[in-house]
Amino acid sequence: MSRERGGSGLNVVHGLKDKDEAALQALMGQYGDYLLRTAFLLLKDLQSAEEAVQDTFVTAFHKIGQLREEEQLKSWLTRIVINRCRMRQRTWGWRNLLPFARMEDHVEEHHPDPELQVMQRWRNERLSDAVHRLDYIYREAITLYYYNELSIREIASHTGANENTIKARLTRGRLQLRKLLEEGGGYEP
Structure with missing residues (x-):
């Protein structure tokens, strides 16, 4: 039953473990908007948010073996994007001096x-x-x-x-x- 409930998520995890790029695309389709909204609200800059999300997907693709419970995929991705945002917040302070795109426009x-x-x-x-x-x-x-x-x-x-x-x-x-x-x-x- 749990496999049925989260079926597409579990199939994505299996595909990522097999290094299937179609699984990465499915992951991006399923969680891209959620992660982008999160990153934008944290970073206040759409371009930096997009970069953080891209880094998140690359990290997920390469480190999917570290995911302990497949049902926790969304939570695991959230943790990665938070860490990416924190890293960007520390290292790219000059971003805040430039005008930023508004998420509402998108x-x-x-x-x-x-x-x-x-x-x-x-x-x-x-x-x-x-x-x-x-x-x-x-x-x-x-x-x-x-x-x-x-x-x-x-x-x-x-x-x-x-x-x-x-x-x-x-x-x-x-x-x-x-x-x-x-x-x-x-x-x-």
């Missing part, structure tokens, strides 16, 4: 009412801007918890921090977000 939203679509886009941009203004440790916790819907335990596992540290980062990050959004005025939660 994500299609489907709202039947044009007015609702404009309001939703405005709220998303304001929230995205506020998240990007957080320090990395808070941005990481907020992104993984709210956007990737990981539990505190999963975030702690992925980041190597303890659960109380993650809780504190989420609390401080939320307080900073509230302050940033209130300073900007006109935000309707």
